[in-house]
Amino acid sequence: MTGPLHSEAAAGRWLQLSLCEQLGNVGSEVSRALRWKSRDLRIATGAIHRALELIDLTLADPRYQVSVARLRELARTREVLVDFLLGSNEYRSTAESLSRYFDAYAMAAALARERSSRG
16 A cells, blocks of 8 residues: 555544544444445455554544553444454454444444534
């Protein structure tokens, strides 16, 4: 890779998002990878790389550097993703379990947006 796949996010936009928005976006790439894994490996691989880049941006977010527990969960999430998508699936994850995990963040982000738009 020559540069960030998500150049706008890497340029700082990512730091403006809440954790739920960040992980919801990671989940979008994970869903894309899962959907394409058996149909087009090139598209799936691109989505996997983008998901890992986004989770790495989340791990580097200074807001989470003060919480060992938060960093541990984010690092474990990355580890489980790599294990399932690229490894031997030692954790025995499923596409459904990963989808549920990330969908919960996307739903929380959507609810927060809805609440803030109502005033």
